[in-house]
Amino acid sequence: MATSTTSSRSLWKGAISFGLVHIPVALHSATSEQGLDFDWLDKRSMDPVGYKRINKKTGKEIDKENIVKGIEYEDGQYVVLSQEEIAAAYPKATQTIEIEMFVPATDIPFVYLERSYYIVPINKGGKVYALLREALLKTRRVGIARVVIQTRQHLAALVPSGPALVLNLLRWGDEIRSWEKLSFPPEGAEEAGINDKELKMAEQLVMDMSGKWHPEQFRDSFKDEIMKLVHEKVETGDIQTVAQPEEAEAARSSAQILDLTELLQRSLKKGEDKDEEDRGTTTGRKSTKAGADPVPGHARGTRKRRA
Missing domain, CATH: 2.40.290.10 (Ku70; Chain: A; Domain 2)
Incomplete structure (x- = not known):
């Protein structure tokens, strides 16, 4: 986890x-x-x-090399890139x-x-x-x-x-949906039909329930309950052994190598290793600009690994 x-x-x-x-x-x-x-x-x-x-029309599995990427610009009409x-x-x-x-x-x-x-x-x-x-x-x-x-x-x-x-x-x-077609009460207390007494009571309730923000006080109860069950089963020995097939591991590795992001990350790592070698051969040299601070020129990314 x-x-x-x-x-x-x-x-x-x-x-x-x-x-x-x-x-x-x-x-x-x-x-x-x-x-x-x-x-x-x-x-x-x-x-x-x-x-x-799976080909959704035939129901048959297809090889990765037969897959292309397309953008749907009209219903059922795609541009392949x-x-x-x-x-x-x-x-x-x-x-x-x-x-x-x-x-x-x-x-x-x-x-x-x-x-x-x-x-x-x-x-x-x-x-x-x-x-x-x-x-x-x-x-x-x-x-x-x-x-x-x-x-x-x-x-x-x-x-x-x-x-x-x-x-x-x-x-x-353009990723935020408009609320224009949704129904909300009018803005403003008077416009929404709220009188002063009702507003004061609501304000008092809000103040009575107010406090400082401590995020550790709020937990995911579903996750806690599931992990409690997991720990209980571990303690009683109720564990199943799952063996990962070798071909599945090989297929995953192949997919990672063909992924563009992974290729970019490997290329960047190769460039960093070369920079390290170059720096090793130029030890002792001083910058021609006094006080110049180098700014690393490579982006680094991490791919989130599944637990």
Whole structure:
């Protein structure tokens, strides 16, 4: 199971950039998936059950090399794109969190928030990092930025939180459904038919139930109950042995090698190893620019592994 501690390994290295300011930073995931992951098993033999690529019309399994990717632009009408065309459309990894504007923190509805990362200063960027954090706190603003992570471009909000700057990935505007066709009561107490007495009673109830936010007080009761059952069965020896077939392992490895993201990660790792070798042969050389701080130029990503 995943832990709730922050990984010490950075997922991405680059810089925050706005105006003439350049702050070298690294991204660390601020969240971890804690949901339950049920594996499929054949109850007759306790063999693992995998997923097959099935032709929905014929019901027959098809080989991976016979699968192409298409976008449906009208009902039943598709445009087929090659892997090369898809790869060419990926945004260029600039290694920069490019802030485009600053907006009041209250301007971003919660519905836009998607995923969070801690931004950690590196390469002597601490002071400028702190300067930006304090300026955002003082002005009650957040930075709206674009960033490319693992070949995907994201809209993001740079938000001060305690000692940290947090990068909150945002959903794009066209991903938010409109509420125009939904029925809500009119805005404003009087317009909604609420009188002063009713509003005061509601305000008093809210204040009576108010407190400080302590996230550890709130737990997933379903997950806790399932894990309680799991531990009880382990203690009584009620455990089934599941052997992973060798061909399944080989198929999984082959699929990973053919995956574009995995290929990109391996290419980046190869480039990093070469950089390490080059640095080893140039030990002792000094930078031609006094005080120049190198900013790592490779994106790093992690693929979430299933438990």
